[in-house]
Amino acid sequence: MTALGALAWGWAGRGYALRWAVLPPVVGVAMFALLVGAVLAAPREVVEGEVQRIFYIHVPSAIAAYLAFGITFLASAVLLWRRDMRWDAVARSSAMVGVLFTGFTLTTGMIWGKPIWGVWWTWDARLTSTLILFLLYAGYLLARQLADETDEQAARFAAVFAIVAFIDIPIINMSVRWWRTLHPQPIVFDPFGEQALPGSMLLVLAIGMVAIGALALWLIVLRAEAEGLTQRAIGLRQGIDRREAR
Amino acid sequence: MRAALAVMEKDLRLAWRDRAGWLTAVSFAAISVLIYSFALDLAAREVRPLLPGLLWVTFLFAGIVSSGASFQTEGERGTLDAQLLAPVARTALYAGKLLANLLALLVVEVATLGLATILFDESLLTLELGGIVLLGTVGYVSLVTVLATLGSRVRARAVLMPVLALPLLVPLLIAAVRATGGALGEPTGDAPWLLLLAVFAVWAAAGSALLFPLAVER
Numbered sequence: 001m002t003a004l005g006a007l008a009w010g011w012a013g014r015g016y017a018l019r020w021a022v023l024p025p026v027v028g029v030a031m032f033a034l035l036v037g038a039v040l041a042a043p044r045e046v047v048e049g050e051v052q053r054i055f056y057i058h059v060p061s062a063i064a065a066y067l068a069f070g071i072t073f074l075a076s077a078v079l080l081w082r083r084d085m086r087w088d089a090v091a092r093s094s095a096m097v098g099v100l101f102t103g104f105t106l107t108t109g110m111i112w113g114k115p116i117w118g119v120w121w122t123w124d125a126r127l128t129s130t131l132i133l134f135l136l137y138a139g140y141l142l143a144r145q146l147a148d149e150t151d152e153q154a155a156r157f158a159a160v161f162a163i164v165a166f167i168d169i170p171i172i173n174m175s176v177r178w179w180r181t182l183h184p185q186p187i188v189f190d191p192f193g194e195q196a197l198p199g200s201m202l203l204v205l206a207i208g209m210v211a212i213g214a215l216a217l218w219l220i221v222l223r224a225e226a227e228g229l230t231q232r233a234i235g236l237r238q239g240i241d242r243r244e245a246r
Numbered sequence: 247m248r249a250a251l252a253v254m255e256k257d258l259r260l261a262w263r264d265r266a267g268w269l270t271a272v273s274f275a276a277i278s279v280l281i282y283s284f285a286l287d288l289a290a291r292e293v294r295p296l297l298p299g300l301l302w303v304t305f306l307f308a309g310i311v312s313s314g315a316s317f318q319t320e321g322e323r324g325t326l327d328a329q330l331l332a333p334v335a336r337t338a339l340y341a342g343k344l345l346a347n348l349l350a351l352l353v354v355e356v357a358t359l360g361l362a363t364i365l366f367d368e369s370l371l372t373l374e375l376g377g378i379v380l381l382g383t384v385g386y387v388s389l390v391t392v393l394a395t396l397g398s399r400v401r402a403r404a405v406l407m408p409v410l411a412l413p414l415l416v417p418l419l420i421a422a423v424r425a426t427g428g429a430l431g432e433p434t435g436d437a438p439w440l441l442l443l444a445v446f447a448v449w450a451a452a453g454s455a456l457l458f459p460l461a462v463e464r
Contacts, residue, residue, distance in 0.1 A: 080460050136413040143396065143406055153464065157396055160461040161410060164389065164453060168414050171446060175417035178437035 023218040030211035037204035051115050056204050058108040060212035061101045062130070068098030068216055069137065073166040076159035088155040089227035091162060092144055094220045095137050101216060102134045125177040132172050136165045149227065150234050249334035253342025254349075260319075261350055268350060271312040275358045278304040279365065293366045298426035301362060301370075302382070302419055308354050309386055310408050313347045317394040318403075326462070336459035340391065344454075347387050355379055374429045378443070382422040385447035386415050388454040395461045418446045 038056040045052035075091035078084075109127065110120045121127065140161055147154030197205075261268050282300045283289065320326040329339055359370045359379070393411050396403055421442040428434040 132413050132416055135409075139406075139410045139413060143410060146406065156463065157461055160392065160457045163457065164392070164414060167449070167453060168417070171417045171442075171449070172413075175420045175442060178435065178439075178442070179420050 019218075019221055023214055023221065026214045027211065027218055030207060030214060034204070034208050034211040037207050042201055042204045043198065048116055051112055054108050054112045056208040057212065058105060058112065059205065060208040061108065062105040063209065064212045064216040065098045065101035065105060065133075067213065068094040068101060068220060069133070069166060069169075071220065072098060072137070072140075072162050076162040079159045080156060080163075083152075085150065085152065085155060085231055086228055088159070089231060090220075090224045091159060092141070093223035093227055095140055095144075095162065096223060097216050097219045099134060099137045099141060100219075101212075102130060102137070106130060106134060123180050125173070125180050128180065129169075129173045129176045132176070133169065136168075140165065148234075149230050247338070249332075249338040250341035250345065253329070253339055254345040257343060257346030258349065261346070264319075267312070267315050271308050271350070271354050272357055274311060275304050275308045275354050276361055278307065279358060279361055283365070288366065294368065294430055295427070295432055297362065297366065297368065297370075297430065298423045298432070301358065301426065302422050304358055305351075305355055305379070305383070306386060306412070306415060306419065307408070308358075309347075309351050309383070310390055310411055312350060312354070313387060313390045314394045314404065314407050317343075317396075327464075330462060330464070336462060337455050339462075340455055340458035344388055344391050344451075347391055348383060351383055351387060352380070355383065368430065372429070375426065378422065378425045378429060378440070381440075381443050381447050382418060382425075385418045385443065385450045386411075388447075388450040389414055392454040392458050392461055395458070417442065418450075421446065 034056065038053050042053065042056065044050065071094035072091045075087045075094065079087035079091060106127075109130075113122070114120050140158060143161060144154065144158040279300065282296075282304075286296055286300075288296065317326065320329075330336070332339075356371070359375070362368070363370045390407075390411055393407060396406065396410075421439045424434040424437070425439040425443055428439065
């Protein structure tokens with residue numbers, strides 16, 4: 001079991017070492033393919049028209065945001081367990097990227113909603129819970145930002161909040177669903193329903209997932225390493241100050 | 247258990263001695279009810295559909311204001327660190343804080359319900375409503391008590407508390423408002439609001455009891 005764990009850890013480490021070689025080209029190529037696919041290759045939707053093409057960034061953005069918040073949750077749990085401030089940098093960075101993509105999801109949704117539903121915003125369950133998600137993690141970022149980067153107490157508090165928030169998400173979704181509903185039901189992953197989405201649309205959507213997923217991952221890695229460097233710089237400066245004081 | 251009761255007794259005694267803080271919460275609740283009456287013109291229209299929302303928003307804000315206060319003074323005096331050094335389980339410490347906050351808030355809430363009964367001529371001091379209010383209060387006080395540990399080094403703490411707490415409490419607010427509406431004879435849809443309220447209270451209490459020791463650890 002330990003050998004297997006060490007092997008997995010080794011593989012993860014080797015994969016992480018390749019991040020700068022893999023992520024930027026993947027994002028570049030997939031983004032280009034996504035643009036070509038969404039704008040030119042995908043068929044025009046009969047009812048909604050050209051506006052439907054926003055779907056190819058809207059859905060992947062939402063999924064990328066959920067993934068980022070998942071990473072925040074895991075990193076927060078590891079921070080509380082291991083007491084290693086590098087995990088705080090990871091949690092904070094992925095929360096930031098998650099908030100960015102949640103904002104992107106909300107904006108693209110509104111741009112789509114205006115011509116199709118006739119309004120920018122309605123109090124539909126899915127919309128409302130996405131907005132609450134945005135507010136939750138914006139609050140998390142605020143709370144963490146108002147304390148120092150190296151403040152372990154604040155980092156622990158933020159981690160506890162991130163865990164509470166993540167567990168609260170399904171309860172929020174359920175309560176809001178009971179409260180209202182109108183968003184198009186997901187037709188892509190429904191295993192029992194008939195395949196409603198034509199293959200070419202599905203392909204473009206898959207490319208979108210890769211492009212935006214890789215972009216989110218790249219941003220998280222960049223941000224987390226920058227945060228890690230900031231923490232180290234602060235630590236070094238404190239060390240110098242202490243030596244000079246002596 | 248004895249440690250929890252001791253912490254509760256200490257907090258309640260402090261609250262009793264420093265009546266200003268506690269009376270602030272009561273007057274805040276009373277003023278809110280008045281302000282809503284002016285803002286929504288409750289004198290001229292039917293009150294009953296609006297009453298549950300008005301009451302719960304008042305409860306939530308009063309709760310967030312008053313639950314933060316006990317940790318604030320502890321932080322200023324450094325007494326929280328002393329309590330953390332005591333050889334008792336952190337969960338007991340949490341339970342004591344929670345019970346003290348819960349009792350203080352229930353007093354505020356009963357006072358608010360009494361005031362609203364007089365002002366709006368609705369009988370609000372019933373057993374059913376009492377149960378709903380108790381269940382909802384257990385849910386939000388457990389979460390708010392953990393959030394109130396937010397280190398004193400964090401600036402703008404008083405503003406940050408509602409920003410952090412309210413999005414988490416959306417399910418509780420929806421369920422509590424609908425359940426209260428149901429108790430007042432309003433149509434509330436067919437969702438099991440009381441069950442949702444109970445589920446939230448259980449998860450909030452259990453989750454907070456588990457996470458509190460991690461949040462205060464130094």
